[in-house]
Amino acid sequence: MLTVFYILSAITLGTAFLTILSKNPIHSAIYLVLCFFSIAGHYLLFNAQFLAIVHIIVYSGAIMILMLFTIMLMNLNKEDEQNKSVLTRFAAVIALGLVAFVLLATFIKAQPVIEGYQVSGQDYQSIKVLGKVLLNEYMVPFEFASVLLLVSMIGAVLLSKKEHINS
Amino acid sequence: METNLALLLLLAPFIGFLINVFAGKKLSGNLPGILGTVAVATSFAVTLSFFLQVSSSKEPVMIDLFEWMQLRNFKVNIAFQLDQLSLLWLMFVTGIGTLIHMYSISYMHDDENVHKFFAYLNLFVFFMITLVMGSNLLIMFIGWEGVGLCSYLLIGFWYKNHDYNDAAKKAFIMNRIGDLGFLIGIFILGFIFNSLDYTVIRTAIESGKLLQPSWGISIAALCLFIGACGKSAQIPLYTWLPDAMAGPTPVSALIHAATMVTAGIFMITRLNFLFDLAPEVQNIIAIVGAVTSLIAASIGLIQNDIKKVLAYSTVSQLGLMFLALGLGAYQIAVFHVITHAFFKACLFLGSGSVIHAMHGEQDMRYMGGLRKVMKVTFITFLISTLAISGLPPFSGFFSKDEILMTAFHDNKPLWVIGSVASIMTAFYMFRLLYLTFYKDFRGTEEQKKHLHESPGLITFPLIVLAILALVGGAISLPGNSWLNEYLAPVIAKQSEHHHMGTTEYMLMGVAIIGAFIGIGLAYAKYIKQSSVPGQDSEITGFAKVLYNKFYVDEIYTALIVKPIYALGSFFKNAIEVAISGFIFGLGKLANVLGTEGKTLQNGSIGFYLFAFVLGICSIIVYIFLAK
Amino acid sequence: MENILQQIGIENYIYLSTLLFCVGVFGVLFRRNAIVMFMSIEIMLNAVNLLLVAFSTYHQDAAGQVFVFFSMAVAAAEVAVGLAILVAIYRNLNNIDIDSLKKLKG
Numbered sequence: 007m008l009t010v011f012y013i014l015s016a017i018t019l020g021t022a023f024l025t026i027l028s029k030n031p032i033h034s035a036i037y038l039v040l041c042f043f044s045i046a047g048h049y050l051l052f053n054a055q056f057l058a059i060v061h062i063i064v065y066s067g068a069i070m071i072l073m074l075f076t077i078m079l080m081n082l083n084k085e086d087e088q089n090k091s092v093l094t095r096f097a098a099v100i101a102l103g104l105v106a107f108v109l110l111a112t113f114i115k116a117q118p119v120i121e122g123y124q125v126s127g128q129d130y131q132s133i134k135v136l137g138k139v140l141l142n143e144y145m146v147p148f149e150f151a152s153v154l155l156l157v158s159m160i161g162a163v164l165l166s167k168k169e170h171i172n173s
Numbered sequence: 174m175e176t177n178l179a180l181l182l183l184l185a186p187f188i189g190f191l192i193n194v195f196a197g198k199k200l201s202g203n204l205p206g207i208l209g210t211v212a213v214a215t216s217f218a219v220t221l222s223f224f225l226q227v228s229s230s231k232e233p234v235m236i237d238l239f240e241w242m243q244l245r246n247f248k249v250n251i252a253f254q255l256d257q258l259s260l261l262w263l264m265f266v267t268g269i270g271t272l273i274h275m276y277s278i279s280y281m282h283d284d285e286n287v288h289k290f291f292a293y294l295n296l297f298v299f300f301m302i303t304l305v306m307g308s309n310l311l312i313m314f315i316g317w318e319g320v321g322l323c324s325y326l327l328i329g330f331w332y333k334n335h336d337y338n339d340a341a342k343k344a345f346i347m348n349r350i351g352d353l354g355f356l357i358g359i360f361i362l363g364f365i366f367n368s369l370d371y372t373v374i375r376t377a378i379e380s381g382k383l384l385q386p387s388w389g390i391s392i393a394a395l396c397l398f399i400g401a402c403g404k405s406a407q408i409p410l411y412t413w414l415p416d417a418m419a420g421p422t423p424v425s426a427l428i429h430a431a432t433m434v435t436a437g438i439f440m441i442t443r444l445n446f447l448f449d450l451a452p453e454v455q456n457i458i459a460i461v462g463a464v465t466s467l468i469a470a471s472i473g474l475i476q477n478d479i480k481k482v483l484a485y486s487t488v489s490q491l492g493l494m495f496l497a498l499g500l501g502a503y504q505i506a507v508f509h510v511i512t513h514a515f516f517k518a519c520l521f522l523g524s525g526s527v528i529h530a531m532h533g534e535q536d537m538r539y540m541g542g543l544r545k546v547m548k549v550t551f552i553t554f555l556i557s558t559l560a561i562s563g564l565p566p567f568s569g570f571f572s573k574d575e576i577l578m579t580a581f582h583d584n585k586p587l588w589v590i591g592s593v594a595s596i597m598t599a600f601y602m603f604r605l606l607y608l609t610f611y612k613d614f615r616g617t618e619e620q621k622k623h624l625h626e627s628p629g630l631i632t633f634p635l636i637v638l639a640i641l642a643l644v645g646g647a648i649s650l651p652g653n654s655w656l657n658e659y660l661a662p663v664i665a666k667q668s669e670h671h672h673m674g675t676t677e678y679m680l681m682g683v684a685i686i687g688a689f690i691g692i693g694l695a696y697a698k699y700i701k702q703s704s705v706p707g708q709d710s711e712i713t714g715f716a717k718v719l720y721n722k723f724y725v726d727e728i729y730t731a732l733i734v735k736p737i738y739a740l741g742s743f744f745k746n747a748i749e750v751a752i753s754g755f756i757f758g759l760g761k762l763a764n765v766l767g768t769e770g771k772t773l774q775n776g777s778i779g780f781y782l783f784a785f786v787l788g789i790c791s792i793i794v795y796i797f798l799a800k
Numbered sequence: 801m802e803n804i805l806q807q808i809g810i811e812n813y814i815y816l817s818t819l820l821f822c823v824g825v826f827g828v829l830f831r832r833n834a835i836v837m838f839m840s841i842e843i844m845l846n847a848v849n850l851l852l853v854a855f856s857t858y859h860q861d862a863a864g865q866v867f868v869f870f871s872m873a874v875a876a877a878e879v880a881v882g883l884a885i886l887v888a889i890y891r892n893l894n895n896i897d898i899d900s901l902k903k904l905k906g
Contacts, residue, residue: 007807015816022820022843026827031835038839045846051808052857057865061849064872069842069879076883077835080890094779098829101786106822108790112797113814125806130860139862140869151873158877165884168891776902782828 011051017044031077035070042066056133179236179253182219182263183302185212189295197288206278209291213274213298217267224260231662233257235308247367254308254371258663261507262305262439265514266432270298272634273431276522277423279630280529290330290421297323301432305439309369310359313440317355317404320433321348327428328420340416347413351403355440358396362447365389375446375665387450394451397444398458401437406488407495408465412726414488418480422525425480430487430521431514438494438510442503446665449501459499463580463590466492468723470597474604475719477706478535479524482605486561487517489594493576496591502579503664504657508649509572515645516557516569519638523554526627526635527609531620537608538706539617544610546624549632551610553639558606560642562599563688565681568645574684575651581680592687599691607699608706615705651677805857813854820847834886834896838879845875 021041028034042065049058129135140148189212197205223234233256241249255263274294281287297320304316329341359369366374401407406414417429428434441448441458448455466489473485490513497506528535530547544551560567563574573595580588614621626632649656698704712720721727773784820843827840849868856864890896 011808011812015812018816019819019823022823022827025839025843026823026830026836031833034836034839038842041843042846045850048813048850049853052853054853054857054865057853057868060869060872064876065842065846068876072879072883073835073838076887079887080896082833082835082896095830097783098826101783101829102822102826104790105786105825106818108793108798109818109821110815112793113811113818115798117811126860128860130862131857131865136862136865136869140866143863144866144870147870151870154877155873158880162880162884165881166887778898778901779829779832786825786829 007051011048014044014047014051017041018048031082032074035074035077038073039066039070042070052131054131056131056136175234176236176238178219178222179234179255179306182216182223182267183253183299183306185215185219186295186298186302188212190292190299193288193292193295197292200288203278203282205288205291206274206281209295210271210274210278212295213267213270216263216298216302217271220260220263220267223255224264227255227257227260228659231257233662237308241311247363249309249311249369251312252308252370253306253312255306256663257660258439258442258507259305261511261660262435263302265511266298266301266305269431269514269518269638270294270301270427272637273423273427273518273522276426276525276631276634277421279628280423280525281421284421286330290327293323293326293330294424294427297327297428297433301436304436308371310362310371311369313443314355314359317400317436317440318352320428320436321345321352321404324348324417324428324433327424328417330420330424334419337419340413340419344413344417347410348403351400351410353400354396354398354403355400358393358400361389361393361396365393371443374444378446378450379665390447391451391454394444394448394454395457397440397447398454401440401495402461403437404440405434405437405491405495406465407437407461407492408468411465411469411488412722412729415481415484415722418478418484422480422521422528425484426518426521426525429484430517434487434491435494435510435514438491438498438506441498442507442663445501445503445663448498449666455499455501457499459496459580459584459587462492462495462497462499463587463594464492465489466496466594467590467597470594470601472719472722473601474597475706475712475716476601477537479527479537479540479605479609480521480535482537482601483517483520483524486520486598486602487513489598490517490561493573493591493594496580496587497576500579500583500587501666502576504649504654504660505572505575505579507660508656509576511648512560512568512572512642512645515638516560516567516642519553519557519635519642520561522631522635522638523550523557526550526631529627529631530624531616532623534616534620537605539615539620540609541612541616541705542610542614543624547610547626549626550635553632553635554606554610556639557642558602560645562602562692563595563684565685566643566646568642568647570684571646571649571651574681575649577684578677578680581676592684595684596687596691599688600695603692603695604699607695611700612703805854810854810858813851817847817851817854820844820850832897832899834889834898837898838882838886842875842879845871 018041021037021044025034025037025041028037042061046058046061046066049055049061186209189209192208193200193205200208227233233254235252235254237250237252239251241251243249274291277290277294281290284290300316300319300323302316304313304320307313307316325341325345328344329338331337362374363369366377368374368377399410403410414429414434418425420429448458469485469488469492473482473489476482476485490509494506494509494513497503497509526547527540527543527550530543530550531540534540556567560569563570565571577588577591577595580591614624648654709720718724824840824842824844824847827843828837831837831840849871852864852868852871856862856868886896889901893900
């Protein structure tokens with residue numbers, strides 16, 4: 007199992023890096039899809055089937071297709087992006103180091119709090135249980151999520167509509 | 174009926190004021206003056222009717238108009254009281270007021286603002302009546318402040334002259350100091366007695382039920398005396414009165430000699446039952462009065478301005494009245510107030526007549542010989558001078574002699590001071606008389622040509638006042654005093670009657686001899702030697718100190734004005750600069766921060782994100798790692 | 801029931817998520833292309849989601865997974881609106897280089 011984890015982790019981090027470093031946005035998108043699949047693999051390792059499925063559907067299926075579609079629409083599939091200035095890139099690397107250092111230091115400091123893991127044997131992540139929790143305890147946020155999606159849909163339509171006032 | 178009459182008495186001058194102030198400009202010629210005179214004469218007539226009524230019935234007339242304010246059980250009414258004391262005061266306020274109004278018609282004839290003058294004069298009479306008639310301290314205070322205001326307006330009547338404005342301001346500010354004392358005294362009395370009504374306070378004191386220890390009353394009495402000091406020009410607040418001579422001469426006669434300056438004496442007499450409870454304050458009053466009398470008389474010895482001499486003489490005479498008050502001889506003080514009102518008004522009006530003839534010249538060094546051209550003025554002036562110098566049978570003799578007699582019985586050092594002041598008075602008054610009316614004319618030829626006797630409107634009041642100055646003493650002859658009996662209901666503690674024995678006659682003799690010494694000295698110097706006071710620069714030695722009024726103004730300037738200026742400039746130059754520097758510094762800092770911070774908003778999203786990441790990092794470090 | 805955490809340990813997931821998040825941050829700062837920056841944001845969101853699932857398993861609590869579900873919904877909404885904005889920008893500027901968006905300069 008540990009081997010599987012390492013392989014999956016390597017794929018995740020690797021494709022994430024490639025996403026960022028690829029010159030062509032199309033390539034970035036495809037690497038990102040791979041990255042999402044590997045994360046879905048992590049979910050499966052946790053035995054969280056519902057999330058794994060939803061993740062693939064939402065991210066790889068919906069979001070990434072939307073992105074690819076946009077890239078195609080805007081005709082951005084060329085490697086014409088100019089690099090940022092050296093200073094900016096240097097600053098980005100510094101920020102990366104800084105964030106990594108700070109977060110890792112925080113977690114390492116938090117290590118003593120984390121106790122050994124015990125299995126209680128309860129079922130807590132089958133679709134059945136999740137559905138009950140979602141529709142009992144988190145009923146109201148669930149409904150709000152639907153409203154949010156509706157609003158964002160309307161917003162997206164409004165924003166991308168061609169404006170006829172000026173033209 | 175009584176209420177209506179009293180309101181007429183009170184409001185007639187006020188109506189005169191309203192008409193003159195709003196329509197006076199349109200009235201032509203002497204009309205504003207006639208109007209003002211009629212208004213005051215109306216008051217005088219009503220006063221006379223009340224005076225006769227109260228004289229016969231002995232019952233005061235009380236008029237309660239309406240409630241002014243109520244604070245829990247503390248109540249102040251707009252109420253008036255016409256008793257013996259206030260009627261006596263009203264008599265000479267409105268009486269002399271009428272004469273002086275009449276005089277002013279002619280005197281102010283050429284002034285373009287004559288309607289304003291009469292408006293102020295009427296307003297003054299109105300406030301003076303309020304002061305005298307009120308039946309509680311708060312109404313007296315209204316009148317008190319009102320006459321102060323009118324005094325200010327009238328001293329600065331010729332407002333185009335800067336010095337006159339300064340004199341007006343000085344009078345106003347000096348009076349404010351006293352008024353603060355008066356107000357504090359009122360507050361203390363209100364606190365102690367829960368009322369400001371004279372009758373209530375008197376009943377409370379006479380029933381012996383005092384809620385507070387007597388030092389409360391002493392402090393109140395002292396505060397009231399400070400108020401009286403300011404209004405009646407006593408040490409240390411007297412310096413405004415000589416400067417107040419900047420006003421037109423009728424004003425000096427009415428306000429700064431006969432009526433307003435006696436308000437302090439009225440107030441103390443009104444509250445005599447209160448001052449009786451505070452012997453220590455009475456002592457202070459007596460000493461202050463005697464010392465003021467002496468100092469003012471000594472300054473008066475050497476002044477050259479005819480009105481300044483009279484002003485210092487007024488301060489000196491007021492000092493004598495306070496001496497009497499301090500000795501508990503309220504009737505005698507009132508007696509002197511009345512006689513003084515007669516002869517001092519006459520003197521001031523006479524000097525006004527002289528100044529009128531001299532076309533505004535007030536310096537006695539440039540007068541002389543006026544006896545021949547201004548006969549009426551001279552004779553009336555002579556009578557009044559004899560009265561103030563204390564020669565029998567003129568009125569001033571009786572009142573002054575009574576004061577000195579009382580002083581002799583109670584406190585010999587004060588008697589000595591008072592007697593010396595009297596001798597000085599005789600000297601400087603005759604010096605004034607000789608320099609002005611005797612010998613040859615010393616002014617310019619131009620002035621000499623125009624010398625003339627004043628018209629009838631000016632001489633008539635002079636004659637009336639001179640007659641009063643001559644016979645005024647009759648109201649309180651030694652041994653048989655009508656005034657004492659008349660005032661008996663108002664004065665709580667009757668002063669013991671002096672038996673007219675050998676001592677008394679001897680004292681009279683001493684006083685007369687003293688007066689003759691003063692007159693003789695003046696005669697020797699100014700008639701025999703024909704000396705005329707030299708120019709300012711020639712004065713040396715102690716005379717110079719006297720001529721400069723003991724440098725009191727300079728001392729006040731050095732002790733009070735300069736430190737306040739210094740404090741003010743310190744606050745202005747140091748504190749304000751520091752504070753405003755700090756405030757402006759904050760503003761500048763914000764400005765600089767804004768200008769510099771503006772460049773942070775450079776529109777580069779990359780930079781914003783970088784800053785955002787740094788911010789998140791520092792927040793995490795602060796929350797999770799720093800502790 | 802066997803659990804993955806017994807073999808792998810929660811620390812490894814923490815490190816993985818942290819690194820993934822850092823990669824996302826780096827991407828946002830490093831690139832000029834707005835779409836790639838968007839993708840970096842998605843990477844960051846996923847790093848957090850992964851950690852949430854890990855701790856949900858660790859605490860054996862379904863709430864964590866429900867939260868991930870909501871987070872996905874929000875991400876979907878965000879991408880929809882964000883891409884719409886990008887389209888609008890592209891229409892106006894003919895590119896989506898963030899360095900050319902300097903209108904915010906004060």
